[in-house]
Amino acid sequence: MLSTESLQKIDREIAKYPPGQRQSAVMAALAIAQEELGWLPSEAIEFVGNYLEMTPIAAYEVANFYNMYNLKPVGKHKLTVCTNLPCMLSGGVDAAEYLKSKLGIEFNETTPDGKFTLKEGECMGACGDAPVMLVDNHRMCCCMQPEQIDKLLSELE
Amino acid sequence: MAILGSINPLLTVGLDGDNAWRLADYVKRGGYTALRGILAEKVPPGVVVDKVKKSVLRGRGGAGFPTGLKWSFMPNYLPVEKYVVCNSDEGEPGTFKDRDILRFNPHAVIEGMVIAGYAVGASRGYNYIHGEIWEVYKRFEEALDEARAAGLIGKDIQGSGFDFELFAHHGYGAYICGEESALLNSIEGKKGQPRFKPPFPASFGLYGKPTTINNTETFASVPFVLNIGPEAYLEAGKPNNGGTKLFSVSGHVNRPGNYEVPLGTPFSTLLEMAGGVRGGRQLKACIPGGSSAPVLPAQVVMDCTMDYDSISKAGSMLGSGAVIVMDETTCMVKALERLSYFYYEESCGQCTPCREGTNWLYQIIHRIEHGLGRPDDLDLLRSVTTNIMGRTICALGDAASMPVQSFIKHFQDEFAYHIEHKKCLVPPEIQRAGSGFFKATF
Amino acid sequence: MLDIEIDGKQVQVPAGSTIMEAAQASGTYIPHFCYHKKLSIAANCRMCMVQVEKAPKPLPACATPVTNGMKVFTHSELAIKAQKGVMEFLLINHPLDCPICDQGGECQLQDLSVGYGGGSSRYGEAKRVVFQKHVGPLISMQEMSRCIHCTRCVRFGQEIAGVMELGMAGRNMHSEIQTFVGRTIDSELSGNMIDLCPVGALTSKPFRYSARSWELSRRKSVSPHDSFGTNLTVQVKNNRVMRVLPRENEEINECWISDKDRFSYEALNSSNRLLKPMVRVDGALREVEWNVALDYVAHGLRDIVKNHGGDSIAALASPRSTLEELFLLQKLVRGSGSDNIDFRPRRRDYSSDGKLAGIPWLGMRIADIRNLESVLVVGSFLRKDHPLFSQRLRQLAKVPGNKISLLSVAGDDPLINLHQHVSVAPGELPLSIAAVLKAFVQISGLTTSVDLSDVEVSEGCRAIAESFLGSGPKAIFLGNVSEQVSCAGQLHALAQELARLSDASFGFIGEASNSVGGYLAKAVPDRGKGHNAYEMFAQPRKAYILMGIEPEFDCIDPQMAVGALKKAELVVALSTFKSNEADMYADVLLPVAPFTETSGTYVSAEGRVQSVSGVCHPAGECRPGWKVLRVLGNLLDLPGFDYESSEQVKNELLPEGSVFLEGLSNDVALDIVPLSVSRQGLERIADVPIYFADALVRNAESLQKTRDASAPVARLNPATLKDLGLAANDPVRIIQGEGSVVLNAVADDTVPRSSVRVAAAHASTAALGEMFGTISVERA
């Protein structure tokens, strides 16, 4: 199901925890699986569960609890915009509106060319740099005024 | 560089340059002297705890609980594995100080955690880092590698015989994992649902073992407490509020960012440091301690000093030190609607009052904001919040209720106007100007 | 003990109690949903809020430990306000359609909302809609909008059933109880979740909307399936069993029952019931009146005795028959001059017969299992053979320091935190116990007269021996397989020796509801005189009386049994169901009442005597078995058949008011023969799948749709498959004696290498021979 490279990464995570606590690595393992597959089909969740000696439903509970796991396929790039109050006060909602009209999609939708999926995010702990956007979960973009958004979109392949 | 200003700083001194986060830089700034001293002189753990107690370092994660006292609850005598856990799951809207501490001074956190491990008899630690700040998580892992290579964590640290392993664990998008017991469940590989307390983590924590859990800033402050001495640290703040604190100022200010100032610094000074209200507009309200803290109207907050006691007297909480500034362009109904949506969305779903109540609150505020409010909605809101508060497993229920209560208390007229006129007191174009996003248009 | 005050009442409770426990002990009711005495504390519903002196906020009674001098108010203004507040929250998203809800009348939410709910709802928004889920034939999740997120079902799976099949996925008000994407719920204890669900979210699929709870009369009964003596409440409407629920008995089943106990009642109402006597006329079975059938039987038996002697008659009874039926059957057979009577159809080795000091049994009381520290179970498909016994062991294994080991013939996961699980071919079971014995002797320095010189000690067996060194209470339990294999006597003797040396209790878990009672009823041949259940087919008789048994499924060697029956002159079957096989061999079918339609007695594994009365009238022309046998006895002019009630029969066997049987003993005077493995070819491992174990479950429609009822396959170790040149998923021909069947091969590395696992008790394998005999496999 997963590449040896991903499995090695997961093994490295497992090693962080005391013996008999493989389950502790589930969040990391799901993130690693998602990085490889782009999203988490239920087979991947079950695979990770088995690998960590968890029942599939226990792994599924985890995958469903945390927002950053993609339980459905997403576009090539997932853009998550924080619209929480501190960001909103500094343009977070406006940035989201700007993106929606530029991409022609609403939240939780993917552009017809499959390039972008737009998500609404909760506080990312970077409110001083509002508007804040997360690109593909792992890249934070700060102070996203219209020019910066335009630039980002044109850069993303 | 996001530490934008300071007064008599401790934690943020010398954080210039791209390499401030590196071990070498930290050591140059005097880093790891506290830890090395303790280990070399074999200072008894109890003495370390006493020093932290004396400094009146209070938890920087929200509740402001005295750190030394918390450490003293650990059953040091029990011959079982114990854990030290750092809470870097900073997700409280308005708070972004831990991110900067980890970005620019990660070794202070590591040193603080190792010292804590020594003090409470733990030999393993985890730092739980908010999933959204992935780059910071990666950097922290690098800092850990540096510390491990330098023999500052791991087996037999500095030849002292003291072992302490430290790892980073990342979140992946759940605010509730900032709540300490949810965080522990999350490390254990479960859903991040809070646990009923008692038992507290000090007796039943990670993997059921005694655990000390503190906020990033709390741990990062520990080396400084020991370096300058507990008395000097207490002096740096004000009585019962030891030391300096990082304040994350966001919203309608000219220079949003982090500021390290002594506890007790006037709010007005902090606001000034942050460049004052954006566009020279009028201050309307301020949430002084993260979104869960009650909002204070301008005239009240302007009289406060930034410390646990003063803010508490004014009817709010210092919380995590997140100062959310709102000027006259703010529609308070819309602001509350967004916060209520947040709590509804982030409720873990476990206990009834929070699961059902946060949804209900949001529904009511949403309909008021959308011109469908009913005359008795404010009473209903008050009643629903009283039915949530104090009856939930964790404090998220309270956190969701306090903004509601304080918004409708201090801005009752604005809510009433909304309900009666089915529209906002603040005209939409003025609201739109507030964010400064569409500079070209306004 | 701590002194506390609840609503002004002084109460003494042990330290460590919660307010909820203290309140229950003192008879004070605190409303609650998520709390359940057998489950871990979740404290999530928040309904049990009470006021505690000096506490500023109300506290959840279920999770708050009492402290000395604590004053608790369960009905103060603060407490009531909190409880009402929670109730309002619970109701805002709950459908308020009690009149059409299946749970109506037995819903905790409905009951409590009467006391704590407000008048009209202040919630004007749309209610949450939760989509239904399909989770198998037993549990309905059609109405998940009713769920109140108490997580009792989830905790039940994790803690009692030992497998987490349900979880609460998602978060906030959108969290939903569900299985992993599209999975069914397969636990053999799953039905208990229906009882645990305080609202109508999880309901019984077979029962749904078939009756309202207040229309049902509740009658006491006892499970006729396994040897546990599980207490049941059977609910009846219009003389029809509508539902079976647990009857709480802390000493036996606690508050649980297995799915077999719960759902087998469907068979009672099945169209497959035999409702009228039938006699073979011109080659075909025809319905006749009772007197015709009974006359036919009486004449037939008389003739055969006259022409061939009494020894030409044999009787075989199900170990699930009542004590009274078993007793009268043996009386009838012996009265006719035969000693060929048995109630142990799945037994192969009878070497211990006549050498037993008493009636073999569990060796201890079920309730005392909780005190054990070390346990060794030998030869058992634990979960499927004994769901509730396994549940007790599961809880036992959670206590730190306790060590539960399993010495089995298959790697099936018992979902118990085992100390050791050693799995060997059936023929090697004696060697493995001997290995444990040898290791024990070596470590303890004790001596045994058993010659163990050729025995090799594996690591697993040594670890088991080590777990038996301590001074705490220990037990060895012999499971069904241990009684079915051809080395049963040796296993018995070896277990006895290990128990003697290690000062452990030892005994038999017992296959069926009267595995102990049958001995009391003397439904076994006297040593040296009669033929046992194996011999009566190996040396075919002229006439057979079958009681409650379908030899094609229930015998150790169905091929041989059916062969003998087909050749017999007279086969009389006292049966509750029609069957295709019986059509082939039976000459007379007499419809007898199942456990719900007759009075009778069961003696469980622990020797507990439990009598039940019928909960409804016999269906059609069914008659209680004891009555049928009485009339037959009368027709045959046998003395001592003038019983007027089943109690009279019972009183002949047991002192009035017996709770536990006297004369129980597992001591056996049997020499242990030199141990060696002699293996020719492959050995069959035959499990009895849980929903094929007796006629009742075989006829229960919904149970037959479960995963556990799926058709048998041939399980082989991948290495064995390779040796045989076969591939996994190939169809293979399985051959035993003259019979063969074609099954799919499945690679299963838990099957010992010299074995093939092929289930018994199923139509698709009925053509085969001995359950643990030699077997061959070839490409089909």
Ligand SMILES: Cc1cc2nc3c(=O)[nH]c(=O)nc-3n(C[C@H](O)[C@H](O)[C@H](O)COP(=O)(O)O)c2cc1C
């Ligand atoms: C809903 C909720 C969210 C919380 N989020 C955080 C957080 O993001 N970071 C944090 O340090 N503490 C958070 N806390 C507080 C922690 O539970 C805990 O009190 C804190 O980590 C203790 O550290 P301290 O004593 O150093 O402050 C949160 C509490 C609640 C109830």
Ligand code: SF4
């Ligand atoms: S959790 Fe709730 S239901 Fe459960 S007992 Fe406690 S408070 Fe009650």
Ligand code: FES
């Ligand atoms: S509110 Fe957007 S990052 Fe905090």
